[in-house]
Amino acid sequence: QVQLVESGGGLVQAGGSLRLSCAASGGTFRMYAMGWFRQAPGKEREFVSRIAWSGDRTYYASSVKGRFTISRDNAKNTVYLQMNSLKPEDTAVYYCAADLSPGSRYDPSEYAYWGQGTQVTVSS
Numbered sequence: 106q107v108q109l110v111e112s113g114g115g116l117v118q119a120g121g122s123l124r125l126s127c128a129a130s131g132g133t134f135r136m137y138a139m140g141w142f143r144q145a146p147g148k149e150r151e152f153v154s155r156i157a158w159s160g161d162r163t164y165y166a167s168s169v170k171g172r173f174t175i176s177r178d179n180a181k182n183t184v185y186l187q188m189n190s191l192k193p194e195d196t197a198v199y200y201c202a203a204d205l206s207p208g209s210r211y212d213p214s215e216y217a218y219w220g221q222g223t224q225v226t227v228s229s
């Protein structure tokens with residue numbers, strides 16, 4: 106059983122930056138691909154980014170590509186999401202998730218473990 110805890114959310118003005126962290130425990134972190142998803146009020150949870158267990162492959166939603174960067178530190182059992190040039194439409198609860206399967210997977214139902222989420226609010 107893997108436990109995931111996100112942190113780093115908050116309120117930021119448009120154009121600003123935030124760095125989200127997701128700390129994992131209770132499993133072999135390096136075995137999992139890790140993803141970030143977000144859910145805005147009244148909307149479905151959507152894929153943001155994913156990183157392979159080795160860190161050598163990353164995937165991004167088109168809406169964040171070029172602005173967000175995913176990374177991981179397997180020694181610290183932590184995955185990060187650096188968010189730059191934030192826009193009001195980035196406002197959502199951000200969740201990290203763990204997936205035992207390789208490849209590019211974007212469907213939330215394919216991820217086995219989830220954190221509780223961290224709120225990101227971008228003001229205009």
